[in-house]
Amino acid sequence: MRNTTTDRRGKFPMRRTVVALFVAGSSVAATGVAAAEPASSTGPGTIVSSRSLDAAELIPAAAEGYRLVYRTTGRDGTPEISGGNVYLPKGTPPPGGWRVVSWAHGTSGMAQGCAPNLMGGIADTHDETPQLADYLAQGYAVAATDYIGLGASGHYEYLAGPAEGHAVLDIVRAGRLVDSEISDSYALAGHSIGGHAVLHAAQLSSSYAPELDLRGTAAFAPTSNYEQLISALTGPDLAVSLPAGLQVRVLMVLAGLDHARPELAVTDYLSERGKQVLAIAESGEGCLKSAEEALAGRPFGQLFTKPLSDPTLTAALRDYMAAPTTGYHRPLLILQGGADNVQPIPTTILLQQQLQQGNVNSRLMLYPAANHFTLLPQARHDTAEFLADILPSH
Numbered sequence: 001m002r003n004t005t006t007d008r009r010g011k012f013p014m015r016r017t018v019v020a021l022f023v024a025g026s027s028v029a030a031t032g033v034a035a036a037e038p039a040s041s042t043g044p045g046t047i048v049s050s051r052s053l054d055a056a057e058l059i060p061a062a063a064e065g066y067r068l069v070y071r072t073t074g075r076d077g078t079p080e081i082s083g084g085n086v087y088l089p090k091g092t093p094p095p096g097g098w099r100v101v102s103w104a105h106g107t108s109g110m111a112q113g114c115a116p117n118l119m120g121g122i123a124d125t126h127d128e129t130p131q132l133a134d135y136l137a138q139g140y141a142v143a144a145t146d147y148i149g150l151g152a153s154g155h156y157e158y159l160a161g162p163a164e165g166h167a168v169l170d171i172v173r174a175g176r177l178v179d180s181e182i183s184d185s186y187a188l189a190g191h192s193i194g195g196h197a198v199l200h201a202a203q204l205s206s207s208y209a210p211e212l213d214l215r216g217t218a219a220f221a222p223t224s225n226y227e228q229l230i231s232a233l234t235g236p237d238l239a240v241s242l243p244a245g246l247q248v249r250v251l252m253v254l255a256g257l258d259h260a261r262p263e264l265a266v267t268d269y270l271s272e273r274g275k276q277v278l279a280i281a282e283s284g285e286g287c288l289k290s291a292e293e294a295l296a297g298r299p300f301g302q303l304f305t306k307p308l309s310d311p312t313l314t315a316a317l318r319d320y321m322a323a324p325t326t327g328y329h330r331p332l333l334i335l336q337g338g339a340d341n342v343q344p345i346p347t348t349i350l351l352q353q354q355l356q357q358g359n360v361n362s363r364l365m366l367y368p369a370a371n372h373f374t375l376l377p378q379a380r381h382d383t384a385e386f387l388a389d390i391l392p393s394h
Contacts, residue, residue, distance in 0.1 A: 044166065045173025045209075046071045048081055048152075059121070059129050061136035062087040067117075069152045070174035073208075075163040075260060082167040083151025085117045085144045086175040086182075089136040094394040097183035098141035100175065101387070103132055104168050104190030104197035105144065110156050110252050111284025115146035124245070124288060126373045128191070135189070138384060139393030141182050143171040147197070157256035158249075159193055159223060159321040165200030169209045187391045188217040189383070191376060192343060195222025195334075196323055202332065203324040216331040216390035218383050220375055221343040224323040224351040226253070231314045233300065235307030236271070244295040246342075247303065248288060251278045254308075257320050264316055274303035323351060326358035333363055333386045335379045337370030 053065035065087040074080040088098060105116045106123035116122055121129035132142050145167045149156030157163055168188065176182045190198035202217040230250055233242070251270075255278055258266035267275060281291040295303075308314070332355065336348040345366070352364040370378045387393075 042071060042079070044071055044073050044079075045170040045177070047174050047177055050178050053085070053087075059087060059136070060133040061089060062133070062142075063090040064088050066175075066178050068171070068174050068178060070170055072148065072170040073163075073166040074148060074154075075157060075160040080148045080154050080163070081152050082148050082154070082170065083115060083117065083146040084167075084171040084174070086171070086178060087132065087136055087142045087144075088179065088181070089139050089141060091139070093181045094139075096185070097181050098139075099183050099391050099393050100172055100186035101135045101140045101142050102168050102172050102186055102188050102198075102201070103128075103135070103142055103144045104164065104188070104194030104201070105146075106192035106194050107158075107249060107252075107288065108150065109284060109287030110150075110158055110255065110281055111287065112149060112151070112153065112156075114284055114287040115151035117144055117146055118151055119287070123191075123194075128376075131191070131376050134380060134384075135387075138387065140187075140387070140391075141175065143175045143186075145171045155259055157259055158252040159196060159226075160256055160260060161196065161200040161321060161323070162204065164193075164197035165202075165204045166208065168197050168201040169205060169212070172212055173209065183213075184211065185213040185215060185391060187215050187387055189220070190218075190222070191220040192372065193223050195219035195343075196224065196321075198222075199224075199323050199332070202330065203327045206329050214330050216333070216386065217328075218333045218335065218386055220335045220379065221337060221340055221348065221372055222323060222334065222351065223321075223343060225347040227314070227317040227321055229347075230254075230317060231307075231309055234269075234304055235309070236301045236304050237307075238301035238304075239299050240301075241297060242300045244292040244297075245288070247295045247300055248277070248281055248291045251281060251291075251303065253317075253321065254278075255282065257317060260320055261316050264313060266313070269304055269306055269308055269313075271303055271305050277303065325351070325354040326360065328355075328360045328362075331361045331363070331390060333365065333383070335365050335375060335383070336367070337372060337375040337378070338366055338368035339370060340372045340375065342372035 048069040072082045108123040148154040188198035205214045355362040367378045
């Protein structure tokens with residue numbers, strides 16, 4: 001069962017409600033990169049290296065696939081590289097080539113080798129493979145980025161919007177170079193931080209990749225309005241024990257911001273314990289698991305020496321990670337579970353309000369019984385209808 005909302009402009013006591021929800025009930029539940037080869041071009045989307053995936057590496061419903069390392073653009077406009085996989089469906093391509101779904105994955109860690117493409121499709125504890133296989137079964141090619149720093153060399157900045165968006169767009173370009181049967185028409189889809197990534201990609205698409213034909217975007221429980229939460233929920237006086245997964249994610253955001261804005265000395269806000277756990281996450285040990293185990297059952301406040309409420313820092317967080325709410329040129333479908341306590345429903349309702357205030361063609365679909373991960377299968381039918389409407393596969 002689902003509910004649909006398209007325009008919610010009324011007042012919503014968002015900050016207080018979201019903070020209460022997180023305190024009361026939040027829970028969260030290195031191989032395969034080909035060696036670099038010389039390339040004749042160095043622009044975004046060009047290929048550094050590629051190889052065909054063997055049969056054991058293909059996901060269900062894929063006829064063939066490729067492992068790529070490709071060029072992209074970082075948050076600040078500097079050249080970077082990313083890894084990713086491209087899969088082709090079974091059958092004969094339609095006139096104009098296979099239409100593409102560019103998929104953006106959820107949280108999986110912060111070290112090279114922690115990309116779902118290199119870990120059997122696992123992001124956090126969730127297997128994203130069925131989602132990708134479903135797009136293939138519908139007749140779409142699938143391009144699945146690793147983001148910068150998770151599947152190839154580079155420094156991963158967690159939730160750095162423009163960097164995520166660039167990587168999501170550039171793998172479509174790279175896919176078209178590696179296989180001539182891939183169309184320039186595509187849709188974007190992503191879950192959690194991947195939802196955040198595809199919102200940035202959609203907003204950037206017309207200026208960053210104008211030669212590609214974006215038709216629309218599906219964002220499942222997209223990370224949004226977290227910058228408010230981080231400012232409100234951090235500090236040494238916070239004695240509440242928040243889920244370990246949420247604590248690790250906050251540390252990952254701060255590490256990304258520290259890399260992006262070193263002059264802010266963000267890690268000075270962390271206690272020795274906070275720095276130790278962050279070092280575990282950065283090492284890639286267990287990707288998320290080891291850092292989460294180090295935090296399980298411990299109060300959140302132990303990670304900090306002072307609150308992150310300084311206005312300069314709050315503004316920097318907003319600039320670093322806020323989801324864009326204007327500047328879209330194609331339809332957005334936002335999908336959200338009512339029982340989601342990773343990306344709770346009030347933050348997504350606020351996002352839809354912000355999009356509507358920005359005159360964006362967006363639609364919010366609610367699934368009352370779905371949590372953060374069961375949302376994906378529960379929204380399957382509606383997502384398939386949306387894709388068939390904006391981007392028929394044949």
